[in-house]
Ligand code: HEC
């Protein structure tokens with residue numbers, strides 16, 4: 374039963390058992406720790422060599438990046454309950470690989486992180502070194518991703534697309550009239566388990582989603598400043614990268630705010646999503662990971678959002694697909710969203726939406742729990 378419950382956390386947070394144990398370990402310490410500048414990896418963990426000097430809260434995201442790049446679980450390199458041990462050969466190899474990757478970038482790319490684990494591994498432990506002969510037609514000159522200039526010049530401007538999206542949602546005036554939103558629905562994790570979910574939003578940027586599991590509630594929340602995750606008896610304060618993502622999700626007026634969130638926007642042809650042609654608008658700000666928005670060519674609605682959490686080794690992507698837009702108090706609200714990360718996805722289908730109803734502020738604040746040591 375315990376194992377089953379852990380599988381559920383795995384499904385929802387994109388974490389494997391090993392990661393949960395690592396997080397649980399960090400949780401046991403973090404709530405009480407006074408913030409005396411960012412703690413370094415080697416100060417919090419026992420056996421850091423290659424990643425010395427990175428902030429401690431970047432270790433787990435870096436590990437997620439490694440696992441996704443190689444298409445493996447944590448257990449491929451780690452012994453359960455003992456991530457510090459070096460007794461699995463792949464871990465020792467991986468440490469050398471981290472050093473190699475850093476050296477490649479330092480010596481060839483002026484220290485810019487151009488080559489990552491994924492550049493070679495592409496989701497496999499064994500990189501392919503020989504070109505593959507395929508049955509497909511060779512690509513047109515210019516290579517993958519490079520669109521001919523003619524197609525580029527006929528693309529609409531980003532401003533225009535973002536304006537159309539805002540209008541399609543119902544417009545800024547209608548949007549600002551929404552002060553709260555309460556949604557009730559069902560979460561389906563991959564593997565087919567269903568759980569009921571409640572999502573409370575309050576303008577401008579408070580949000581909490583509560584998933585009801587047999588063993589208690591699993592909570593993801595943003596109180597307007599700080600995000601946190603909660604499971605019975607434990608609270609985890611979000612890292613900076615997690616916080617940035619939670620802030621985007623919590624913004625009740627996101628369609629109206631998008632233009633102000635990034636310094637620059639560019640437009641490209643987007644991929645087809647669920648049969649709909651899209652434009653891809655990319656928001657960029659110096660020193661931050663980009664945000665990709667896929668807007669329906671016909672309806673102008675947002676069909677997909679891809680955001681990235683920066684880690685020292687590479688970026689961890691999260692993709693959210695929005696569908697089943699319905700009218701609620703003059704604005705269009707997606708009733709279904711599908712959240713996917715490498716190796717994990719879940720769908721939330723909303724059954725009921727209420728807006729402009731009172732929502733208790735206390736819902737967004739983390740409960741003050743006495744941290745329990747992780748279960749043995
Ligand atoms: C391909 C191998 C590989 C995979 C997969 C991997 N790790 Fe690691 N992990 C390493 C290496 C190498 C280190 C040591 C890094 C260093 O020397 O700085 C490490 C260190 C750690 C540490 C620090 C342990 C300590 O106390 O020193 C934790 C915690 C950790 N990993 C958790 C995870 C989690 C959770 C996952 C799954 C999401 C994971 N790792 C996946 C290779 C891996």
Ligand code: HEC
Nearest residue numbers: 439463464466467470471474488489490492493498499500
């Ligand atoms: C420049 C290309 C390149 C990069 C970048 C790279 N690798 Fe590798 N890696 C390889 C190759 C090639 C092999 C296979 C070597 C062999 O077969 O002996 C390999 C093997 C491995 C293995 C052993 C797999 C096994 O089956 O035991 C691990 C673990 C690994 N890499 C981890 C990483 C990690 C983690 C990163 C990023 C920090 C990384 N690699 C970056 C090329 C690369």
